[in-house]
Amino acid sequence: MHRHGYQGRKLRRDRDQRRALLKGLATQLIEHGRVETTLPKAKEVLPYAETLITKAKKGGLHQRRQLISSLTTEATAHKLVDEIAPSLTGRQGGHLRLKRGQSRLGDNAQMATISFVDDITKAAPKTAAKPVPAAKAAGSAKPVKSARAAKSTAKAAALKRAKQS
Numbered sequence: 001m002h003r004h005g006y007q008g009r010k011l012r013r014d015r016d017q018r019r020a021l022l023k024g025l026a027t028q029l030i031e032h033g034r035v036e037t038t039l040p041k042a043k044e045v046l047p048y049a050e051t052l053i054t055k056a057k058k059g060g061l062h063q064r065r066q067l068i069s070s071l072t073t074e075a076t077a078h079k080l081v082d083e084i085a086p087s088l089t090g091r092q093g094g095h096l097r098l099k100r101g102q103s104r105l106g107d108n109a110q111m112a113t114i115s116f117v118d119d120i121t122k123a124a125p126k127t128a129a130k131p132v133p134a135a136k137a138a139g140s141a142k143p144v145k146s147a148r149a150a151k152s153t154a155k156a157a158a159l160k161r162a163k164q165s
Contacts, residue, residue: 034115042112
């Protein structure tokens with residue numbers, strides 16, 4: 001049998017178990033900032049998490065929903081979009097670092113740590129807030145109507161009086 005066109009590692013798991021493993025590792029990476037696992041798993045989760053970060057940096061509703069479906073918890077997806085992605089805006093790619101570690105004692109498996117390259121704990125620089133218009137700042141009781149809205153309101157009142165008489 002040939003192996004042409006097959007991408008990715010099987011990791012001795014079925015397809016659904018592999019997907020769940022990637023979702024879980026990516027979720028833990030976002031929640032804790034780093035995750036330690038075996039080297040083949042780390043090499044598989046690295047591009048998966050990079051694409052999630054890229055989607056989070058775009059930050060639209062569609063991307064947020066895609067992140068929710070690609071992670072195990074909804075709160076983690078919101079944390080990625082609202083807290084982590086703004087602090088990574090200065091970097092085009094390569095947000096994650098893979099560092100090889102010692103071999104595991106039980107089975108001598110090569111371990112690796114995945115972490116963010118930049119410090120994600122510091123807040124992103126905030127953009128300047130938009131100035132509030134004077135009418136809204138003063139807290140006027142009545143909202144200002146446009147000319148079209150005033151005209152349609154006057155027509156409705158005239159029709160109502162005509163029907164009553």
